[in-house]
Amino acid sequence: MELLSTKGLPVNGRAAAWAELYATRMSACEFTPQDGGEFAAELRIGSLGPVKLARLQLDRCSVERRASHITQNSQRLYNFLLQAEGSSIFYHCGREAELVAGDFVLCDTGLPHFFRTEDHSTTVMVRVPGETLRSYLPTPEQFCGQLLGRASGLTGTIAAMVRELSSGEAGIDANCEDRVARYLLEMISMAYTAGISPSEDAEATAIAWQRHKTVLCYIEDNLRDPELSPATISERLKVSPRYLRAVFSPGGEKMGAYILRRRLEECARQMANPAWKAHTLTEIAFSWGFNSAAHFTRTFHEKYGMAPREYRRVMLMKDCA
Incomplete structure (x- = not known):
């Protein structure tokens, strides 16, 4: 797995320097420390077939992806965000989700969103290309910004699986990665379709x-x-x-x-x-x-x-x- 950290970055302007570094591997966005003090962050990135797994640890801060950060006509990517440790609030598609450990929320990186950690936080991102995700969730738009709670159906099992896969210690043979990725996406799609009540949107x-x-x-x-x-x-x-x-x-x-x-x-x-x-x-x-x-x-x-x-x-x- 690749490791990125704020260690070694200058104290003055560290959040901005981290944002530039983060954009080279994930998405362009703005990091704003909530306490105005020293800012620390760490990102571990791995892959599983077509899926990218990223484990982000942050001090108390806010992360905002604005319209100005989004490149038009770029590949559509979706992130399933698992709140692995701590708590946060996520704003996306006109919805607000309050996350605690074990909760998921789906994010469309092609739309603005805002994420605020309430304390030291660990978030695991399962990043999936839009064309791949639609094979499992034909209309992911209806789920963006909606909370999938930890107590809902398969969510606890999937959270444990995502934590293990993102740790870099799962020891999966390279020949089996695509198969494991398909299984993971099937599990996540079942959790969303079963865990979020049907509505007019659905x-x-x-x-x-x-x-x-x-x-x-x-x-x-x-x-x-x-x-x-x-x-x-x-x-x-x-x-x-x-x-x-x-x-x-x-x-x-x-x-x-x-x-x-x-x-x-x-x-x-x-x-x-x-x-x-x-x-x-x-x-x-x-x-x-x-x-x-x-x-x-x-x-x-x-x-x-x-x-x-x-x-x-x-x-x-x-x-x-």
Whole structure:
């Protein structure tokens, strides 16, 4: 297995240097230490046939993959993230998953996502090319960002298998790697289809979900644009408003409501992050597409039950506790 570490990197700017190193092996993203102190990380990478196994150890920090990090038309890759040790919060596709040891969540690396560790954390990533994964999960989009809990069906067995395979000590013969990888992906797909209750999302066809994801990607890429709306999306994607509503309907949420919710969630996330405490609430809100402080305050209170200023105070106090 290949080993990468922050050891030997300069103390000043270590998180940025680590991000550059990490991008050469995994994906481009930004690392922000939560405590503002010395930052330490370690990454062990191995492979199992078409599957990449990566074991990431982190101090308390946040990891963000933004739209600016994503290269269009690059190979679509999916990560099954196993919280092996510690706990974390993962935001992806408009969903929030609180992970403790033994939980899984699926991530599409072609879409923005945010990951925050609550303490020292170990995460094992099972990285699979999209074309390979679709042989096991025809519509992985419906599962992205959804928590697969450790107590659900086969999850505990799969977690133990992933831990062992990522340790580098499994001793699997090279001739058997493809077979073991297929078995692992079959187990994971069974766990997801059995462990996450069917919904309208799950009953959508693969074609409908692909169209839905195209619109979702566009929204996430342009969430900071104050002009973003169903009307401008319809115009820019060159589709009719009626068609756009039909494409978005499998998600069960109106497009305008989705845009507002995602903007509020991103604002709340940054307000709770000590790394952003030097920025005003208005700066944060306007950076996420709001153009009225009054509208932001009102809609934030409706969603979170308190004013933005109070929410920030409570969350930062909780973070320091």
